[in-house]
Amino acid sequence: MHLRGYEAIYFNIRQNMFARAGRCNDGSKVVTLRDITTEFPDFGLTEAQRREAVFGHRFERPGIGGDRGEIWGYTDSLSYPPGAMVRLCVNTTAERYRFAVLRDCASARTVLEQEVCGTRWQDTPDQCSVLGCGWEPSVEFRIGKGWPSGAYRITLTAEGRDGGELRAHHLFIVRPTAGPKPGRILQVAATGSWTAYNTWGGSNHYQGITGPKCNQYATSVSLERPWCRGFVVLPDNAPRVPLEFALPPGASPRYPHLEWAFANGYSNKYASAGWASYDRHFFHWAERSGYAVDLASQHELHCDPDILDGYACVVFVGHDEYWTWEMRDAVDRYVERGGRAARFAGNFMWQTRLERDGKTQVCYKYRARAEDPVYASADPSRTTGSWEASEIGRPGAMTFGLNATNGLYAGWGLCAPRGVRGFPVYRPEHWAFADTGLCYGDLLGADGHAFGYEVDGLDYVVRGGLPEPSGTSGAPPGLQILALGLSSLKEEPLNVPLDDRFLSDDDAKFVAEIRIGDASDAAVNQVKRGAGMIVNFGRGRGEVFHAGSCEWVAGLLRRDPLVERVTQNVLTRYLKRR
Numbered sequence: 001m002h003l004r005g006y007e008a009i010y011f012n013i014r015q016n017m018f019a020r021a022g023r024c025n026d027g028s029k030v031v032t033l034r035d036i037t038t039e040f041p042d043f044g045l046t047e048a049q050r051r052e053a054v055f056g057h058r059f060e061r062p063g064i065g066g067d068r069g070e071i072w073g074y075t076d077s078l079s080y081p082p083g084a085m086v087r088l089c090v091n092t093t094a095e096r097y098r099f100a101v102l103r104d105c106a107s108a109r110t111v112l113e114q115e116v117c118g119t120r121w122q123d124t125p126d127q128c129s130v131l132g133c134g135w136e137p138s139v140e141f142r143i144g145k146g147w148p149s150g151a152y153r154i155t156l157t158a159e160g161r162d163g164g165e166l167r168a169h170h171l172f173i174v175r176p177t178a179g180p181k182p183g184r185i186l187q188v189a190a191t192g193s194w195t196a197y198n199t200w201g202g203s204n205h206y207q208g209i210t211g212p213k214c215n216q217y218a219t220s221v222s223l224e225r226p227w228c229r230g231f232v233v234l235p236d237n238a239p240r241v242p243l244e245f246a247l248p249p250g251a252s253p254r255y256p257h258l259e260w261a262f263a264n265g266y267s268n269k270y271a272s273a274g275w276a277s278y279d280r281h282f283f284h285w286a287e288r289s290g291y292a293v294d295l296a297s298q299h300e301l302h303c304d305p306d307i308l309d310g311y312a313c314v315v316f317v318g319h320d321e322y323w324t325w326e327m328r329d330a331v332d333r334y335v336e337r338g339g340r341a342a343r344f345a346g347n348f349m350w351q352t353r354l355e356r357d358g359k360t361q362v363c364y365k366y367r368a369r370a371e372d373p374v375y376a377s378a379d380p381s382r383t384t385g386s387w388e389a390s391e392i393g394r395p396g397a398m399t400f401g402l403n404a405t406n407g408l409y410a411g412w413g414l415c416a417p418r419g420v421r422g423f424p425v426y427r428p429e430h431w432a433f434a435d436t437g438l439c440y441g442d443l444l445g446a447d448g449h450a451f452g453y454e455v456d457g458l459d460y461v462v463r464g465g466l467p468e469p470s471g472t473s474g475a476p477p478g479l480q481i482l483a484l485g486l487s488s489l490k491e492e493p494l495n496v497p498l499d500d501r502f503l504s505d506d507d508a509k510f511v512a513e514i515r516i517g518d519a520s521d522a523a524v525n526q527v528k529r530g531a532g533m534i535v536n537f538g539r540g541r542g543e544v545f546h547a548g549s550c551e552w553v554a555g556l557l558r559r560d561p562l563v564e565r566v567t568q569n570v571l572t573r574y575l576k577r578r
């Protein structure tokens with residue numbers, strides 16, 4: 001059959017999608033619009049367990065292995081250059097263990113295996129999430145000069161007291177060397193968000209065992225601890241956050257990822273952050289698609305920003321919520337000088353600070369104005385709160401074109417649970433949509449459910465059927481809104497009992513306080529309606545493309561042909577020599 005123009009491409013896209021129906025390359029199920037039912041997945045939990053799964057505070061800590069024993073481990077740094085020495089800190093009840101190091105990529109291979117004898121149990125501070133575990137290094141190994149940049153998974157195994165296998169995982173990054181990298185992409189992993197969401201030890205930037213009643217989230221969290229279960233490796237059937245079933249109108253919300261985590265012993269934040277749920281999917285997709293891709297952590301942006309200069313294109317993906325001032329400076333300078341930044345990510349929300357040589361991440365968040373000492377200082381711009389707060393005055397839009405506080409939740413809880421699964425397209429003639437066949441009003445990424453679960457947006461007006469920045473959100477001059485879907489800062493309707501709502505209206509009240517100056521019902525009503533957008537703009541000699549959704553990577557994971565095509569269009573254009 002011979003078709004021409006976009007018809008041929010769309011035909012091929014559909015054929016490919018049908019040919020792929022069933023399983024993705026990595027084994028995960030392809031979900032399409034046709035698959036959606038009203039049947040909630042059954043994880044075998046009782047009503048009380050379901051409530052505990054959603055509202056309880058569970059976490060990994062030393063001792064939970066009980067009589068079987070346990071093994072945990074972390075490395076002395078988040079990332080290393082080739083040739084560096086890695087110190088592996090392991091705590092186990094066993095007298096010996098094995099570890100294997102595997103490059104986690106499209107053609108995964110084990111690069112090192114070793115047995116370590118003479119291990120012993122080490123004490124751990126109660127507040128290890130804040131202070132670090134302080135374990136002595138158990139073994140050192142050198143990164144081979146030939147190990148390519150990427151993510152390296154460590155698998156620790158030992159024999160439990162019952163004769164069964166103990167197993168744990170960790171992950172470190174081998175960053176690229178400096179210098180020109182023609183034709184290569186640099187992906188910057190969202191390690192600030194991994195750190196913020198890591199539940200290991202009991203405290204993170206969401207829940208915790210700090211404060212006088214041992215029930216507060218931690219304003220400081222340490223990198224010197226293991227990653228929680230699900231951040232490094234996940235089974236293919238682990239649910240993502242956005243709902244893949246049709247919630248009947250008026251029904252109480254359900255949170256499948258939280259129920260699955262409870263039923264299977266994973267961290268309740270496994271689907272919120274981490275390599276396994278987000279960054280990994282872009283890295284694998286890019287390599288499988290023929291791109292040469294290197295990996296860095298956000299610490300490199302903070303401490304070694306020149307690392308960007310060798311690349312024509314730098315990519316950010318997934319749930320990318322926590323940044324330092326210096327990280328933003330690095331990206332802004334890079335783009336000004338001609339760099340191209342492609343952000344396929346959502347939720348650019350909080351400023352952080354790094355302390356203890358980058359080993360501790362500080363973010364006071366909702367308590368910033370009350371507790372962060374920087375807020376009361378002569379220069380409060382480094383206060384660890386929302387970027388849009390007046391004391392900081394650096395809206396996320398000034399770097400990436402979009403703000404978290406103009407976007408937020410879509411497709412889960414009671415925030416647009418029956419909303420768009422893809423981005424409604426407004427400017428189909430834009431170069432990013434070339435060869436997609438998309439028309440005005442079409443949905444981009446609905447089959448792969450690429451829109452959610454946290455999205456970034458702007459305040460906007462619509463003229464002649466086209467959205468434009470209203471001028472109040474800090475959008476750079478010349479920014480174009482290419483696509484726009486609706487989101488919400490608040491779980492509604494209100495006839496659903498407050499106790500059944502995980503998200504409730506806390507974030508809406510906080511955003512009202514930040515943007516309007518009070519948290520009254522009237523102020524909440526002004527800010528509660530958000531949007532998730534795709535935008536593009538130039539700055540200096542460079543350019544930024546931003547698809548503001550955490551779940552863009554789900555579109556790549558599920559091989560949504562339109563998401564793949566747009567991603568390729570962006571990368572192809574941005575990789576052209578500057």
Ligand SMILES: [Fe+2]
Nearest residue numbers: 319321347454
């Ligand atoms: Fe978030």
